[in-house]
Amino acid sequence: MISEEHLYAIALRECSLIGDINFHKLIRTFGTAEEVWKRAKKEYTKTDGIGRKTVSDIGNEDYLKFAEKEIQFCEKNNIRILLRYFNELPHLLNECDDSPAILYQKGNFDDSLQKISIVGTRNMTSYGQQFIWDFLEAASSSKCISVSGLALGVDKEVHEQSIHYKIPTVAVLAHGFHMLYPSKNKKLSEKILEEGGALFTEFNSSRKPDRENFIQRNRIIAGMSPSTIVVETGFGGGSVSTAAFANDYNREVFALPGKITDPYSQGCNQLIFQNKAAAISTVKDLVDSLGFNHSKEKVAELFPYSEISIQLTENQESIYQSIKANPQVSLDDLAQMVSVPSYKILPVILELELLGKVKSFSGRQFSAI
Missing domain, CATH: 1.10.150 (DNA polymerase; domain 1)
Structure with a gap:
């Protein structure tokens, strides 16, 4: 009221x-x-x-x-006016020191569900798109809400695939409800509401989508969720600011790594390199890290591989079997067991580590995995 x-x-x-x-x-x-x-x-x-x-x-x-x-x-x-000092904002956003005094809401929002913010470049590649499909499919068995910014590219894909997988989705706007920017997403915004999602903005109906509003909007995207995923972004992209806000709020940040030559992976790689985001290795690991109660069915990996046994060379097999039979064996003891000088064993152990067969410990000790 x-x-x-x-x-x-x-x-x-x-x-x-x-x-x-x-x-x-x-x-x-x-x-x-x-x-x-x-x-x-x-x-x-x-x-x-x-x-x-x-x-x-x-x-x-x-x-x-x-x-x-x-x-x-x-x-x-049919716009709700939420006041922070009435504790009407989404509860995680309410905890942020710079959260909006007033937030305008259209549609439905179940604050009891876990939120996950997903952001990225407007110039999404097929790599980023495939990740969004795989992740949201994996998350669809959990009761969660996706949060993004209704921009073209990654944001649009997040909202569309959330709707496809029956996940409620929230779009945070950088302008008032008197318009919809970009206009290409007007039908998508209507679909979000039809499918039980919500639109939020801190801007009143006099506010246009000015450039500075988008950075301001990003803090709400970061503030609404315990975790933010950066799919693809270039150096200095808007999504980097969302990650910065999430870090300031002491929230988890994940980034999808990519080739150093790919311009829209460079921002993600930089976040990972600067320890401002955890690297995403597989969708399964990400879902586990987020604590989603996903189904017991196997979650497809982001980088799938065939479950085949690795054929070791005779030298690798000999050293591997010796390590397997003697957990946390030292390098010197191993050299005595196989009658091979330690300097010749080390390269073979490195090969076994890269194959995921052996793990090294401090003090030059090794165990089979």
Whole structure:
């Protein structure tokens, strides 16, 4: 239900120097947006870090008139107005210090379901597309919600495949609900709502998709989920900012590695190299890491391989069998067992490690896998 408090909250957020953080400071001091509206201009010194200039716009009747029109627009278009200080935001987003003071919602959102944010480049390749298909198919047996940004490329694929696999999906917009950008995705946005998903935005109906809004939007995508997956992105791509927000919020970040020569894998590789994201090796491992209660059926691997026995050379087989019979055997003891100098054994052990047959430990000790 839209109340008078919503009116004052919208008006307050329209003030030129009242961003989300200052909004929260003032609410903590005065209790409600209505009280801030009535008292803050005279009593601003009660709030640390708030000066006369910050509150100079508060009380402007034009903002109240705007708020009235905004509420009428929301009522007409079945838009919910969520206030952070009423604890109405998605609970994980509510924990973020810079979460929006006001969030507008269309559609359905079950906050009890696990969320997973998936982002990436607008220039998606078949490699990224195949990963999205495989991952969402694996996740479809879990009760989860996908979150993305309704852009072209990776975002669009995430929403479409989520719908295909009957996974509720959330799109976070970089503009108000008076329009849909990009217009190519208008039918997709309608489909998201029809299939039980939701659209969110922190921007009111006067806000266009300005460039800076997209970075701001990305913090909501990161904030809504415990984990963010970066599928493909170039150096400095928008998805890198989403990963940065997720890191700041102490959330998990996963990135899909690719060839160093592929421009839309370079951002992912950099995140992994800088320890800002965990590398995705297989879809099964990713699903396990996310803690999804996936089905007992075998989850296809991102990089599938045939289950065939590896044919070892005679030299490899001899050393492997000796290690297998003597777990955590030292290099010197192994050299005595097989009557081969240690400097000749080490290259063979390295080959066995690369084949996944042997694991090394500190102190030059080895065990069979």
